[in-house]
Amino acid sequence: MSNSLVEVDSRPLKQPGQDVPFLAQVNTPSQRQGQADVASALRIVRLLSVITGLLFTMGPTPPVRAEPSMPMAxxxxxxxxxxxxxSLNGGLTSYRAAGCMYETGARACLVSSTSESFTFRFRGGAPGWEQQKPPKPSLETTVVVSKDGTRILAVPYNGPIR
Structure with missing residues (x-):
C-alpha cells in the first residue's frame, strides 16, 4: 500500500530553506476499494453478532409436530x-360442499381410509350457506372412492342432514 502526497495549498511542496507545508494523504482507487471491503465486512460481522444474540435470547424453539403423511391419491x-x-345436487349454481372438501385431501371430511377405499362424509347446501350466522347446511353426502382415487365406488347417502 503506497501513499500519495498532495499539496493542500497552491504553493510548491518545498522550496530551499523552507519547512514542508501541511500535506494530506490521498487514497488511490484500489485503497478506497480495500477500505470499503473492510467496512462491509465489519458491518456483516456486527449484523451477525446482533442476530446471534437475538437467537440466544429467544431461547429454544418449540417442537414442531409433523402431520401424518397423506396418501398421494x-x-x-x-x-x-x-x-x-x-353433480348429484344440481351443480355449482345451486350447491356448495362444506369447506373441508376444498382443502387438500379433505382431512376433516375423511371418515375412513382402508386398503380398498376412502370414505368422505360432508355437509352442503345452497351457495353461501357456510357464511350464514350460524351456517345452515341442508344436505349431507357420503361418498366412497377407490384407494387409487380414480373411481367412485358408492354414494351410500345423499340427502337431508341426519
Whole structure:
C-alpha cells in the first residue's frame, strides 16, 4: 500500500530553506476499494453478532409436530367425491360442499381410509350457506372412492342432514 502526497495549498511542496507545508494523504482507487471491503465486512460481522444474540435470547424453539403423511391419491379422491356431490345436487349454481372438501385431501371430511377405499362424509347446501350466522347446511353426502382415487365406488347417502 503506497501513499500519495498532495499539496493542500497552491504553493510548491518545498522550496530551499523552507519547512514542508501541511500535506494530506490521498487514497488511490484500489485503497478506497480495500477500505470499503473492510467496512462491509465489519458491518456483516456486527449484523451477525446482533442476530446471534437475538437467537440466544429467544431461547429454544418449540417442537414442531409433523402431520401424518397423506396418501398421494387422497387429494384426487377428495376432489372426485366433492364433484360427485356437486353433480348429484344440481351443480355449482345451486350447491356448495362444506369447506373441508376444498382443502387438500379433505382431512376433516375423511371418515375412513382402508386398503380398498376412502370414505368422505360432508355437509352442503345452497351457495353461501357456510357464511350464514350460524351456517345452515341442508344436505349431507357420503361418498366412497377407490384407494387409487380414480373411481367412485358408492354414494351410500345423499340427502337431508341426519
Amino acid at each position: 387422497q387429494p384426487h379422491a377428495a376432489n372426485l367425491a366433492r364433484m360427485r356431490a356437486e
